[in-house]
Amino acid sequence: NAGVMQNPRHLVRRRGQEARLRCSPMKGHSHVYWYRQLPEEGLKFMVYLQKENIIDESGMPKERFSAEFPKEGPSILRIQQVVRGDSAAYFCASSPRTTSGGADSSYNEQFFGPGTRLTVL
Amino acid sequence: SQKIEQNSEALNIQEGKTATLTCNYTNYSPAYLQWYRQDPGRGPVFLLLIRENEKEKRKERLKVTFDTTLKQSLFHITASQPADSATYLCALEYSGGGADGLTFGKGTHLIIQP
Numbered sequence: 001n002a003g004v005m006q007n008p009r010h011l012v013r014r015r016g017q018e019a020r021l022r023c024s025p026m027k028g029h030s031h032v033y034w035y036r037q038l039p040e041e042g043l044k045f046m047v048y049l050q051k052e053n054i055i056d057e058s059g060m061p062k063e064r065f066s067a068e069f070p071k072e073g074p075s076i077l078r079i080q081q082v083v084r085g086d087s088a089a090y091f092c093a094s095s096p097r098t099t100s101g102g103a104d105s106s107y108n109e110q111f112f113g114p115g116t117r118l119t120v121l
Numbered sequence: 122s123q124k125i126e127q128n129s130e131a132l133n134i135q136e137g138k139t140a141t142l143t144c145n146y147t148n149y150s151p152a153y154l155q156w157y158r159q160d161p162g163r164g165p166v167f168l169l170l171i172r173e174n175e176k177e178k179r180k181e182r183l184k185v186t187f188d189t190t191l192k193q194s195l196f197h198i199t200a201s202q203p204a205d206s207a208t209y210l211c212a213l214e215y216s217g218g219g220a221d222g223l224t225f226g227k228g229t230h231l232i233i234q235p
Binding site: 033044046108109110 | 170
């Protein structure tokens with residue numbers, strides 16, 4: 001039972017290039033979350049997606065960042081025209097269900113991948 | 122905006138003793154409060170969750186308390202072992218609105234000394 005998979009594990013880009021980070025959720029999970037962790041900082045929520053839908057992107061920078069979770073294939077976090085400040089560890093997490101209201105609300109344990117460490121030169 | 126505070130300095134505990142980590146938050150209480158463990162170079166791993174209407178939750182050597190009046194959660198590891206050394210993250214989750222991303226604290230680095 002494979003866990004959340006992310007690739008690449010390490011990515012080096014020069015300023016102005018594009019970075020594509022991939023995340024395959026755990027089998028049976030249809031909810032994906034992306035977080036960014038800067039050195040000496042906590043994990044910051046970026047975006048929450050379900051298959052073919054962006055549910056909440058309140059943590060995404062307004063420019064250069066985008067995310068998708070297509071019907072088939074992994075979720076992709078795309079950073080265009082990278083700058084040095086984008087250097088960070090990017091973590092993907094998946095969850096089997098959401099807790100948004102309802103009598104049958106369940107906890108939202110999130111299963112994290114190993115992360116992609118992006119270095120912008 | 123919501124602010125989460127965890128002990129910023131490393132916590133050194135002797136093996137066999139109980140380690141207690143603190144998580145304080147401001148403003149409104151979350152629906153759920155979660156604790157994760159993170160080892161260097163790895164993603165966080167879920168440990169325990171406690172709901173806003175629960176006072177205490179236990180799992181093996183772990184215990185979490187949640188006081189919505191004090192706006193505080195305590196995380197205890199009893200009979201601590203060197204293998205428990207890691208960074209422990211507190212995370213808040215707010216229900217409703219479809220926004221189920223977690224709000225994390227910066228974490229407390231725990232060192233269990235043999």
